[in-house]
Amino acid sequence: MTVKKLHIEYDAVNSRNTFTNGDTINGRIILEVSKRTKVQSLLFIAKGKARVCWTEHYGENQTHVYWSDEKYYSVKHHVIRESRQDGTEVISGGKHVFPFTFKIPDRKMPSSFQSSVGRIVHKLKAELKQSMKLKKKAKIHFMFVSKADMDTPGLLVRNRTIKIVFFTPTVCILRFSVNVCLYFTGEAMKVTIQINNASSRSVKPKLELYEKRSFFAQGRRKVETRTILKEKSDVVEGRSGQKMVTKIITVPRELTPSILNCSILKLEYRLKVSFSSDLFISGLNLQTLGL
Structure with a gap:
């Protein structure tokens, strides 16, 4: 040859x-x-x-x-x-x-x-x-590894907060926030959870960071999700009034950077806070960057 x-x-x-x-x-x-x-x-x-x-x-x-x-x-x-x-x-x-x-x-x-x-x-x-x-x-x-797109709406807004009201035996109000929505892999994420527990039962909020993959073709969409990590916060006793719980989560170093600038493929990371399987909120979209 x-x-x-x-x-x-x-x-x-x-x-x-x-x-x-x-x-x-x-x-x-x-x-x-x-x-x-x-x-x-x-x-x-x-x-x-x-x-x-x-x-x-x-x-x-x-x-x-x-x-x-x-x-x-x-x-x-x-x-x-x-x-x-x-x-x-x-x-x-x-x-x-x-x-x-x-x-x-x-x-x-x-x-x-x-x-x-x-x-x-x-x-x-x-x-x-x-x-x-x-x-x-x-x-x-x-x-x-793409540079961060600083034009993404809400990316650098500090103290991004979401509020939800659960109608349990009595009203329980949950708010949670992160300090920013842009993180490097390996960086610590500070999550603040504010609970006004007027119910009779104690609650223990759970946090889940998960990956959402969306694929687009010919007017169709295919979605896949995968749990990255799960954490538990401190217990908030029943009728304890308003409590503030803080949790530090480290963004894993091996994560692929977020992909938000492709029209046929999207990779997002979302944070979910829940009391139970049927009482949860999932609304913060976090962008990760490679180091």
Whole structure:
């Protein structure tokens, strides 16, 4: 086989091996051939795109596949271009290293994401074309973490509060708030719960941080939820009057950053406070950022 190796790699810019809007990626395409070889072209390609796809079943024999794509950028650059009259270029046998530099577009784009229903990928590719032969390809994904969109309504509002009234044997009023709605992974979230317990029973509010994934295609929506963590606050005794309970929750470091800037895929984190399975409030939408 003439082509022994086609490989693409890039240099990390930080210890987390992540990139963001406007960053420059430096790397190289490595091509190794066993002898002098005719090449029509060697392309460097960078792409960012999203895709969702799922199947829904109707009855026993009817199914429908829903899918949608969204593209963010597609860049192509000739590393080797034909220069001879026969439309080829000749390279000598051995190992060849072709450096490249790619600047990620500095505009609003969603972070990398992967699931069985949808994904957002940012990747680099190399394509080698030779006459009368199949294209040879190499690719590598890089982790893109989008900068926070500070234009999101309510994102930086402090002391965001929601109030709910439960009609139990007597009225029990619950308010809860977080100090802000924008958090870095690994950061502490302060949750304040205000309870005016005029009922005869004691209550023990429970907190749940959960992930909500929404996928959109052809007028349909598919939603998935997953619990991230659960916490319990202190007990508030019956007829104890107004009490203030504070709970500190650490946002897990391994969370994928929120995705709110993609039209076909949305990743949200929500906080729910409950007394029981049928008495709860879920209304604070929190945005997380990668470190």
